Amino acid sequence: MRRKEDLPECAVAITVSMIGNKWKLLIIRNLISRPWRFNELQRDLKGISQKVLTDSLRSMEADGIITRTVYAEVPPRVEYALSGLGESLCPVIEEMRKWGLMYQELAQ
């Protein structure tokens, strides 16, 4: 997690600084249902580069939002999942889902 003194003052800005970009929001959307592997995420998120996916996952792990679990198999399996803190972001994603549905209905 980040240290208190490294956080913006505004609570909205704290959240925005951690998940305020397209890819992180879509990664969280995916992880809500189950843990995902790196390659699965990359296939699903059309247009994301390996570097941006790696950087996004690392910073979300550092911020305490996701966990990275390595299973000692051959070849090793690595899975990303929401942490408890990450799961508490569900209401943000659910409000986005509701709004998107409404926009979809209004659009011609």
Added chain:
Amino acid sequence: MRRKEDLPECAVAITVSMIGNKWKLLIIRNLISRPWRFNELQRDLKGISQKVLTDSLRSMEADGIITRTVYAEVPPRVEYALSGLGESLCPVIEEMRKWGLMYQELAQ
């Protein structure tokens, strides 16, 4: 507003495609309380360039989220405000605010 055929299938992705970046989220946060002028927004959003602010406001206007009102004064006054559709994004921002407050309390 965007046309139905230009929208992603996933409802979360629709919202993310419209407001899934740092600056747009912070602009909406500001406009929730009252209309703002361009220069006010630029002063408040530390680090945003004139071009990025202009582009963000234009695309949010095109998406039907904000309105741009020109008052016939000398010099003309231009104000940006949330539209009805933009106001319906308040629950997204409020969930972000709640999560940010929780993170702030957990951080050391």
